[in-house]
Amino acid sequence: MARKEFESFEAVSAVVPGEGGYSAAIAVKGLGAGGAPHFHKVLDGQTFKTALDADEAASAELARLTGVSDAGELLW
Template sequence: MAIKHFTHHEAISSAVPAEQGFEAVIAVKARREDAHPTFHKVATERHFDLASEAEEAADAALNRVTEIGENDELLWDEQAV
């Protein structure tokens, strides 16, 4: 799990249980008391048998996030690998 801080948001990468294995996700929450987290599935083309594999993919995806949009959408560095 990794945390990345932005001007008005925080983003956390993680793995969550899925039907058969795990999914890689990034949770985004605005820095307001009334804000609720938004969850984004990442690495959706892959299936993860282990939580550690999904978490590694989520961490890599979070490293590519350059900013969080007004509606909690992830803005990516398209040049990053």
């Protein structure tokens, strides 16, 4: 799991299980905020056989992330 901090949000690599494998995702949550994060699937259409493969792909996408909007959306 990789983590990146922005002005008002933190983002972490994540995995979403699904039919036939796992999807890479980035979870976003307000800094210091309670509650559940919002998951954004990345690499649409790609499914990974293992959670480790999906997390590695999500970590690579997280490295490319330039920010998070005030509404919690990913900025590339």
